Amino acid sequence: LIGIDVAKDDDLGEWYQQVITKGQMISYYDVAGCYILEPASYAIWESIKAWFDSQIKTLKVRNAYFPIFISADNLEREKEHVEGFAAEVAWVTKGGKSDLEKPVAVRPTSETAMYPYFAKKIQSHRDLPLKLNQWNNVVRWEFKHPMPFIRSREFLWQEGHTAHLTKEEAGLEVRQILDWYADVYQELLAVPVVKGQKTENEKFPGADYTTTIEGFIPATGRGIQAATSHCLGQHFSKMFNITVEDPNAKEAGKSEHIYVWQNSWGLTTRSIGVMILTHGDNRGLVIPPRVAEVQVVVIPVGVTAKMTPEAKADLYEKVKNIADDLISVGVRVETDYREGYSPGWKFNDWELKGIPLRIEFGPKDAEKGVVTTSRRDIDNKDQARGETMVDNLKEAIPKLLETIQTDMFNKAEKAYREHRVQLTDWEEFVPTLNGKNVVLVPHCEGEKCEDEVKDMSARKEIGDNVAEDAKAPAMGAKSLCIPFEQPEGIKEGQTKCINPNCKNFAKAWVLFGRSY
Numbered sequence: 001l002i003g004i005d006v007a008k009d010d011d012l013g014e015w016y017q018q019v020i021t022k023g024q025m026i027s028y029y030d031v032a033g034c035y036i037l038e039p040a041s042y043a044i045w046e047s048i049k050a051w052f053d054s055q056i057k058t059l060k061v062r063n064a065y066f067p068i069f070i071s072a073d074n075l076e077r078e079k080e081h082v083e084g085f086a087a088e089v090a091w092v093t094k095g096g097k098s099d100l101e102k103p104v105a106v107r108p109t110s111e112t113a114m115y116p117y118f119a120k121k122i123q124s125h126r127d128l129p130l131k132l133n134q135w136n137n138v139v140r141w142e143f144k145h146p147m148p149f150i151r152s153r154e155f156l157w158q159e160g161h162t163a164h165l166t167k168e169e170a171g172l173e174v175r176q177i178l179d180w181y182a183d184v185y186q187e188l189l190a191v192p193v194v195k196g197q198k199t200e201n202e203k204f205p206g207a208d209y210t211t212t213i214e215g216f217i218p219a220t221g222r223g224i225q226a227a228t229s230h231c232l233g234q235h236f237s238k239m240f241n242i243t244v245e246d247p248n249a250k251e252a253g254k255s256e257h258i259y260v261w262q263n264s265w266g267l268t269t270r271s272i273g274v275m276i277l278t279h280g281d282n283r284g285l286v287i288p289p290r291v292a293e294v295q296v297v298v299i300p301v302g303v304t305a306k307m308t309p310e311a312k313a314d315l316y317e318k319v320k321n322i323a324d325d326l327i328s329v330g331v332r333v334e335t336d337y338r339e340g341y342s343p344g345w346k347f348n349d350w351e352l353k354g355i356p357l358r359i360e361f362g363p364k365d366a367e368k369g370v371v372t373t374s375r376r377d378i379d380n381k382d383q384a385r386g387e388t389m390v391d392n393l394k395e396a397i398p399k400l401l402e403t404i405q406t407d408m409f410n411k412a413e414k415a416y417r418e419h420r421v422q423l424t425d426w427e428e429f430v431p432t433l434n435g436k437n438v439v440l441v442p443h444c445e446g447e448k449c450e451d452e453v454k455d456m457s458a459r460k461e462i463g464d465n466v467a468e469d470a471k472a473p474a475m476g477a478k479s480l481c482i483p484f485e486q487p488e489g490i491k492e493g494q495t496k497c498i499n500p501n502c503k504n505f506a507k508a509w510v511l512f513g514r515s516y
């Protein structure tokens with residue numbers, strides 16, 4: 001078993017491929033853009049699902065299941081909605097040998113599968129609010145370079161779809177869901193995100209507005225959309241004729257119909273890839289304890305050939321007691337009694353899999369009544385090590401796991417904060433991007449202006465009087481979000497837009513970056 005033989009900072013693509021395969025998260029598959037989620041990554045998805053599902057159930061969201069196939073009539077109910085996405089819709093055109101009369105689409109998202117049902121189920125305001133969610137898979141036949149978890153042709157997600165009587169009620173839910181998305185990343189995956197609203201250019205065309213959480217990959221300096229929560233307004237209810245009698249109009253004798261107010265929100269298995277890219281190091285995966293299938297691995301050490309069978313049995317018995325103690329306080333524990341493998345080999349193997357905490361226990365430890373601990377999140381081997389009294393394990397180890405969780409988040413949050421550079425001078429824009437940063441700049445929020453910023457910040461071909469450090473052409477920066485948390489300094493009608501060619505005043509600080 002060999003470890004990772006490429007450094008994260010040298011070749012991220014190769015590093016990522018080795019980390020996810022040697023860490024047994026992903027196995028490759030013979031359909032392009034599709035990957036096998038091995039048990040280790042599926043377990044992470046299950047813990048995300050368990051937590052988020054319990055949260056939405058407090059809002060009385062109910063899970064349901066709609067068909068994976070969508071008729072062309074439904075999918076293309078409104079040209080505008082689909083035209084921007086038509087290139088990535090997968091179609092079934094044959095059943096066995098015979099052509100289908102009318103091809104059916106494989107769902108890329110379920111609005112058009114669900115909303116005719118909404119129209120049927122929602123007749124009276126008493127049928128509101130209707131709140132459904134699906135834990136399912138969707139297919140988007142992307143042609144951009146695929147990357148396991150980050151961009152695949154099929155992925156798992158949850159998609160929530162709700163209908164409300166009022167815009168206000170819908171608006172409250174959109175934000176609550178976004179806050180829980182941020183919690184999935186920050187509290188479970190120990191990954192920092194920025195909450196904000198998408199600009200007109202970047203929002204979902206079918207939405208009134210899109211709120212988003214934006215992640216960051218320090219290794220490439222690129223932003224990444226982490227999850228989205230859309231307020232659809234009445235756009236889809238007008239398209240699918242989802243109306244109720246206005247409960248207030250009755251008294252006035254008018255039997256007015258109002259279109260319901262809808263939301264839709266989604267978080268995908270991309271979250272697992274962001275976690276791996278954020279925390280992984282040159283020894284492999286580093287899994288945050290909150291989502292680790294195995295939080296602690298206990299490994300007997302100092303087992304030598306000259307050890308008597310009784311001494312070995314005694315040591316193994318003590319190892320089992322250590323494991324049982326931890327299991328009794330809810331820690332997820334593995335023991336590694338594999339014969340014929342050295343402790344060093346075992347350490348490497350569990351480090352590849354990113355187990356947050358290792359406990360070593362040998363005759364010397366038994367003498368002293370201690371165990372030796374080794375934290376996976378600390379690179380320096382000496383600083384990673386500690387000693388805990390065997391009698392104190394039940395208190396100390398859960399605390400140590402919480403400390404690891406918090407330290408992993410704080411380390412990633414610091415890296416994101418340090419690479420989120422606030423600037424007001426256009427001259428600094430591209431060099432700062434090239435320094436693997438995202439930038440927070442005053443912007444007019446105009447769509448054309450945003451397109452221009454994207455073009456002006458794309459590194460052109462080599463030799464095209466491009467920045468000397470440019471190894472290759474790089475995409476332009478697009479707007480990631482308008483952060484809810486706005487710094488001071490934008491004076492209405494005074495502060496210039498960052499784009500030197502733009503005559504308009506800045507409306508807000510907007511986060512721009514090269515992105516996935």
Ligand SMILES: O=C1CCCN[C@@H]1CCCn1cnc2cc(F)c(F)cc2c1=O
Nearest residue numbers: 085088089108109159204228264265266
């Ligand atoms: O992003 C979400 C959250 C979960 C529910 N859906 C919304 C909007 C999805 C936006 N979107 C995103 N991608 C799409 C790809 C397609 F091929 C297609 F036909 C439609 C879409 C499409 O509508």
Ligand SMILES: [Mg+2]
Nearest residue numbers: 085088140142
């Ligand atoms: Mg897309």
